[in-house]
Amino acid sequence: MASTLRVELVAADKAVWSGEAKLVIAKTVEGEIGLMPGHEPMLAILGSGEVRITLPEGEKLVANAEDGFLSVEHDVVTIVARHAELV
Amino acid sequence: MGAQLRVYRQKIKSAQTTKKITRAMELISASRIAKAQARVAAATPYSRAVTRAVSAVATYSNVKHPLTTEPEKITRAAIVVFTSDRGLAGAFSSSVLKESEALTNKLQAEGKEIDYYLVGRKAVSFFNFRRREAQQSWIGGTDLPVFDTAKAIADTVLAAFGEEGVQEIHLVFNRFVSMISQVPEVVRLLPLEVVEGVEAPTSDEVFPLYEFEPDVNKVLDALLPVYIESRIFNAMLQSAASEHAARQKAMKSATDNADKLIKNYTRLSNAARQSEITQQISEIVGGADALVTADKDA
Numbered sequence: 227m228a229s230t231l232r233v234e235l236v237a238a239d240k241a242v243w244s245g246e247a248k249l250v251i252a253k254t255v256e257g258e259i260g261l262m263p264g265h266e267p268m269l270a271i272l273g274s275g276e277v278r279i280t281l282p283e284g285e286k287l288v289a290n291a292e293d294g295f296l297s298v299e300h301d302v303v304t305i306v307a308r309h310a311e312l313v
Numbered sequence: 314m315g316a317q318l319r320v321y322r323q324k325i326k327s328a329q330t331t332k333k334i335t336r337a338m339e340l341i342s343a344s345r346i347a348k349a350q351a352r353v354a355a356a357t358p359y360s361r362a363v364t365r366a367v368s369a370v371a372t373y374s375n376v377k378h379p380l381t382t383e384p385e386k387i388t389r390a391a392i393v394v395f396t397s398d399r400g401l402a403g404a405f406s407s408s409v410l411k412e413s414e415a416l417t418n419k420l421q422a423e424g425k426e427i428d429y430y431l432v433g434r435k436a437v438s439f440f441n442f443r444r445r446e447a448q449q450s451w452i453g454g455t456d457l458p459v460f461d462t463a464k465a466i467a468d469t470v471l472a473a474f475g476e477e478g479v480q481e482i483h484l485v486f487n488r489f490v491s492m493i494s495q496v497p498e499v500v501r502l503l504p505l506e507v508v509e510g511v512e513a514p515t516s517d518e519v520f521p522l523y524e525f526e527p528d529v530n531k532v533l534d535a536l537l538p539v540y541i542e543s544r545i546f547n548a549m550l551q552s553a554a555s556e557h558a559a560r561q562k563a564m565k566s567a568t569d570n571a572d573k574l575i576k577n578y579t580r581l582s583n584a585a586r587q588s589e590i591t592q593q594i595s596e597i598v599g600g601a602d603a604l605v606t607a608d609k610d611a
Contacts, residue, residue, distance in 0.1 A: 236358045236362050238359050238460055239356055239359070239460065240358075241359075256527055259526075266524055267523045268526065269366060270526035271526065271531065294539070295532070295535065295536060304366070306359060306363055306366065308539075
């Protein structure tokens with residue numbers, strides 16, 4: 227099992243951020259979800275709100291993402307939103 | 314000044330004026346290509362991510378969604394044509410229109426009726442001239458497309474999509490290959506045929522358990538409009554970059570032609586001036602000669 231997640235945060239007109247992370251917390255329409263390495267494949271609709279990314283070194287990153295979706299597949303997390311930016 | 318010489322000078326002047334204009338247009342387009350290309354590049358991760366997600370749903374779930382399943386009978390198809398607002402871009406608009414005519418013939422041969430959605434003033438005037446009907450058209454801003462227009466187009470074609478309306482949606486646009494090559498391309502948008510990035514599982518393979526939140530149908534409902542929008546936006550950006558590149562190329566050759574004309578006319582006018590001078594000299598010499606002979610005779 228891989229020990230980190232590859233995260234890509236993409237907005238409609240640009241790639242916002244990409245890199246390694248050990249924990250991603252995002253808000254879907256159903257509620258908050260935490261993703262760690264080894265998560266099952268998933269596709270979810272994003273609710274508007276923060277995406278919190280914890281880097282492997284423990285640093286934390288916060289981004290706003292709205293109006294989009296989130297996909298997890300083989301430890302690759304893609305957060306796709308029409309509007310997204312790092313805070 | 315002789316009449317011939319004056320005609321040449323006028324022609325040189327008019328070629329010089331034309332050259333100033335084409336040169337300015339060439340420079341403007343050249344400066345805009347880079348920006349247009351950067352916009353294509355910036356929007357690519359988004360459309361790639363969306364495409365991958367859509368392919369994942371289409372391949373890993375066996376849900377029947379109207380947007381993913383091929384209808385049994387297709388009676389009506391929609392074609393979205395992306396041209397430019399302004400001309401002077403070589404074969405840019407005409408090659409797309411030619412491609413869409415070819416597609417029209419092909420679809421009509423299959424017994425389908427066709428609805429047109431036009432983007433760009435050139436497509437609109439092409440249809441007006443031939444008195445053909447288009448469902449809807451968008452003009453303005455083809456050289457600097459915005460996402461809102463893509464969304465408006467996507468909303469319109471999706472509203473027309475269904476049992477009653479069109480069962481197929483095609484896009485025809487210029488793909489930006491390089492600065493010197495733009496290729497008209499036809500893409501069938503719906504029903505979906507995306508396989509990029511995801512390999513279809515063979516029948517004896519176990520489906521990976523994809524979890525959908527809230528559920529498959531809701532995810533598809535939310536995902537597909539996004540996918541359509543991003544494909545249309547991508548087509549618009551590609552088309553804009555191609556338009557600038559095509560215009561730059563066309564204006565460059567126009568400038569070169571003007572240069573050639575100026576050179577040729579300058580040569581001709583020099584020759585005309587020279588022959589005028591020669592004629593004047595021979596007239597003077599002839600006149601002097603006549604006077605001398607007249608003196609001698611007297």
